[in-house]
Amino acid sequence: MNHDQARYGDDDRYESLLSEKDTTRVDVDEASPLPAELTRDELELPGLSEPKLSRHYTRLSQMNWSVESGPYPLGSCTMKYNPSFTEAVAADPNAAVHPDRSPESVQGTLELLHALQDYLARIGGMDAVTLQPPAGAAGEFTGIHIAKAYHESQNHDRSEVIVPASAHGTNFASAAMAGYDVVELPSGDDGRVDLDALRAAVSEDTAALMLTNPNTVGLFERDIVEIAEIVHEAGGLLYYDGANLNALLGRARPGDMGFDVMHYNVHKTFATPHGGGGPGAGPVGVREELAPFLPSPHVRETDGEYELYDPEQTIGKVHGYEGNWLVLVKAYAYIARLGDSGLEDASAKAVLNANYLAEQLEMEIPYDPFHHEFAATAGDRDAADVAKRMLDYGVHPPTTKWPEFVPEAMLTEPTEAEDRQALDDLAAAFNAAMTDDESELAASPSKTTARRIDQADAARNPRLSWQALDES
């Protein structure tokens, strides 16, 4: 008797189990509606064993870099490690809810969304939050549309959005796509907003100023209250780009600084794996006066019942249903688990880690004191060469050559997720790469799967099959 028979007891039962498992059986009509020349009888799938397949994908993943392999200190991007308990919560079978179910039958889902709206509103100092936008950039676009709808409702004809030169490229794009003329505001000598330049830029055409604080080189805009006054006196709104919220969590709130509308990058701040174009979320918070313009549907609670409704002057939909639900579940789980003290701890560590790392670098950091990120300069060396060389030392380099007003910038954000050892290793790699010969820099990276590639071409024309690797 073989093992299978022993397990199933008798031969008949074994046979019947096997026949139930007949995988060749199909439930659909045999006659295909497709033209005969487009159909085939056999599909040439590779015959691979499970170990072979598993090893193939593991090997591929090892050729790449990820936060699972080590720190990923890309300034501005906040590539932090996100705890896996949030994945477990999102993978709970009860979280798999079809978006077309009636609100009465998914009260728990709506309650969670409502609670997350509330958490984010409290964290940002806002009055209402929509969870719909699927990314930070989509949040900007939504927020600027809300600002536009507000101005239109006041019969204000305003055509300009002011964006500091140091802002993320998406700020310029969002304002332009919403139909505004973009007015670029040069940075002051100290890397902050130059108040005189701002006074000169605002006018009755100003719809909004978009700002992040701390800004792109990690500097806190100390004059934020005055900045808000200048913009508000001109009749404009103040937009907060929330990508740098990690520096402020639990300590300061954009709403208290005078911001009227903001987005949150949940994949930077509230636990969602980041990158690869995967689903993210960019909720938008607004002050009370802007709440009637929020996207529809929005979740509200009345006497313990949760419902979806269309805000009175809604700008309409910016994404299907209520947004990327499972991403929002992770954000909720993260905030709920960390609580007030955990969020405050995250911002403390984000700022401490950046300052601890910077302290060990033998490099100039023109703008100081900074918060959760800093822009070091590679001086007379090419920042991209130094970055490639860092790969040979087994660490991922920072963002290079941005922002442009820092020469050969290496914009570095270690994030709150890293421990002291990881920061020491990063610092050692920076310092070694900075002192290596030009010839070593030019030949780097030499220890990675792919060497110097044409980065623009690789992004625009990716070849993603195993054949591409074979040919190279």
Ligand SMILES: *Cc1c(COP(=O)(O)O)cnc(C)c1O
């Ligand atoms: C990442 C980032 C954005 C855009 O956010 P996405 O979620 O990537 O669309 C906007 N502003 C700043 C400062 C950023 O770092």
